Amino acid sequence: MARMMKVAIVDDEEDLRQSVSQWLALSGFDAVAFASAEEALKVVGADWPGAVISDIRMPGMDGMAFLKRLMSLDSALPVIMITGHGDVPMAVEAMRMGAMDFLEKPFNPDRMTELAKRATQARRLTLDNRALRRDLAEGAQVMGKLIGSSAPMERLREDILDLGQADGHVLIDGETGTGKTLAAHALHAVGPRAGKRFVVVSCAAYTEDVLAAKLFGPVSEGGGLPLVEDARGGTLCLEDIEALSQSLQARLLTFINEQGTPAETRVIAICNTHGEGRTVEDALRADLYFRLAALKILLPPLRNRGEDILTLFARMSEQFAEEYGCPAPVITAQEAAQLLQAPWPGNVRQLINIAERAVLQNRRGTGSIASLLMADNEDAGPAMTTEGKPLKDYVENFERMLIDNTMRRHKGAITAVMDELCLPRRTLNEKMAKYGLSRADYL
Numbered sequence: 001m002a003r004m005m006k007v008a009i010v011d012d013e014e015d016l017r018q019s020v021s022q023w024l025a026l027s028g029f030d031a032v033a034f035a036s037a038e039e040a041l042k043v044v045g046a047d048w049p050g051a052v053i054s055d056i057r058m059p060g061m062d063g064m065a066f067l068k069r070l071m072s073l074d075s076a077l078p079v080i081m082i083t084g085h086g087d088v089p090m091a092v093e094a095m096r097m098g099a100m101d102f103l104e105k106p107f108n109p110d111r112m113t114e115l116a117k118r119a120t121q122a123r124r125l126t127l128d129n130r131a132l133r134r135d136l137a138e139g140a141q142v143m144g145k146l147i148g149s150s151a152p153m154e155r156l157r158e159d160i161l162d163l164g165q166a167d168g169h170v171l172i173d174g175e176t177g178t179g180k181t182l183a184a185h186a187l188h189a190v191g192p193r194a195g196k197r198f199v200v201v202s203c204a205a206y207t208e209d210v211l212a213a214k215l216f217g218p219v220s221e222g223g224g225l226p227l228v229e230d231a232r233g234g235t236l237c238l239e240d241i242e243a244l245s246q247s248l249q250a251r252l253l254t255f256i257n258e259q260g261t262p263a264e265t266r267v268i269a270i271c272n273t274h275g276e277g278r279t280v281e282d283a284l285r286a287d288l289y290f291r292l293a294a295l296k297i298l299l300p301p302l303r304n305r306g307e308d309i310l311t312l313f314a315r316m317s318e319q320f321a322e323e324y325g326c327p328a329p330v331i332t333a334q335e336a337a338q339l340l341q342a343p344w345p346g347n348v349r350q351l352i353n354i355a356e357r358a359v360l361q362n363r364r365g366t367g368s369i370a371s372l373l374m375a376d377n378e379d380a381g382p383a384m385t386t387e388g389k390p391l392k393d394y395v396e397n398f399e400r401m402l403i404d405n406t407m408r409r410h411k412g413a414i415t416a417v418m419d420e421l422c423l424p425r426r427t428l429n430e431k432m433a434k435y436g437l438s439r440a441d442y443l
């Protein structure tokens with residue numbers, strides 16, 4: 001059923017106010033009456049879900065001043081003015097100021113219903129469009145937080161855009177700190193549920209009883225809605241799904257089975273099958289696993305994202321530099337190579353952390369990126385190992401990345417790239433051919 005649209009009636013004459021609102025209520029509008037413009041302005045403003053019918057001659061703020069105020073709050077608000085005998089010039093002036101139409105006293109109830117209908121239909125369209133634009137903006141904003149243009153990141157973006165539109169629940173997998181929670185939020189924000197609630201809870205953060213109450217109720221006094229209710233129509237994002245107990249798995253499955261198709265509430269389950277211990281497939285009962293894992297997104301580890309590591313490092317250290325009010329560190333080619341070949345067990349979160357410490361170090365004028373990486377990766381084995389890869393591979397990766405980066409910045413202007421890298425044209429051409437880089441891709 002369509003939402004009932006509101007019509008605000010503003011008139012100082014009680015009889016008229018009452019008869020108009022009764023008539024409108026009978027015609028299927030949600031009529032709200034106000035005795036003065038001042039009273040109405042406490043309630044009616046931008047995004048008012050309906051239309052306004054106002055008298056012109058009123059004590060205090062008159063109809064014209066009221067109209068002017070309403071137009072400044074929301075210029076698309078449909079306002080219908082009630083005019084007395086011989087007020088035609090004023091009606092004309094009101095239309096010029098943005099009123100949608102006017103009704104002459106004594107008025108014809110059918111004409112009033114007709115005008116109210118037109119006004120509220122127009123209003124509904126305006127508000128729907130506004131909501132749509134806001135939702136698109138939210139999606140773009142969250143997608144904009146995902147930094148990186150490596151092939152794995154471009155694939156991730158495509159997956160998010162595709163699955164954002166798809167029906168069904170989603171399983172997100174990936175190492176710690178790769179951006180799983182961020183991807184879940186993006187998935188919500190680019191789909192039809194944008195603008196609805198996005199509710200996140202970690203299944204590992206509470207004891208079974210507390211989690212059961214949080215999810216399904218009853219919640220303690222003042223605790224708000226159970227999360228399944230809170231997320232209704234939107235997305236329920238369950239982090240650390242592998243920690244969900246057997247009995248809660250059963251309840252989640254029941255909840256999912258009651259959703260219908262397409263699901264009213266989308267469940268996004270997040271797991272980390274790369275830690276120690278059981279995999280998510282082992283941890284979940286099979287029927288639940290298959291309901292959740294029909295659509296899957298895998299977050300690539302940072303070490304597979306090539307030059308994104310440098311882009312992320314640059315962007316993050318700029319942000320921290322601004323925050324701390326000091327210059328961002330300029331990294332040397334050697335440091336860039338170290339960042340590129342670090343194992344990054346903590347992925348993007350670890351990189352953000354290192355960027356912050358690099359900024360602070362730079363402010364003090366001490367330390368090096370190598371020492372930060374070394375200290376940070378102690379637990380994960382020796383830092384910057386070649387992990388059995390020959391040095392030549394790293395050198396080639398780095399060379400490819402540098403050329404690719406430089407070509408990109410110069411939009412394929414070969415001479416500028418030759419200059420910057422101090423390479424003769426023939427060598428540059430040979431290297432590009434070797435790495436499968438084509439000038440045409442940068443123009």
Ligand SMILES: Nc1ncnc2c1ncn2[C@@H]1O[C@H](COP(=O)(O)OP(=O)(O)OP(=O)(O)O)[C@@H](O)[C@H]1O
Nearest residue numbers: 145146147148175176177178179180181182348349
């Ligand atoms: N591609 C990216 N660009 C920019 N920031 C990112 C990117 N991916 C992740 N981040 C940031 O890195 C941090 C970690 O991301 P997030 O919390 O989404 O990871 P996670 O995989 O959910 O981690 P965990 O396994 O601990 O739950 C956050 O601050 C997030 O904003």
Ligand SMILES: [Mg+2]
Nearest residue numbers: 180181182239
């Ligand atoms: Mg997370």
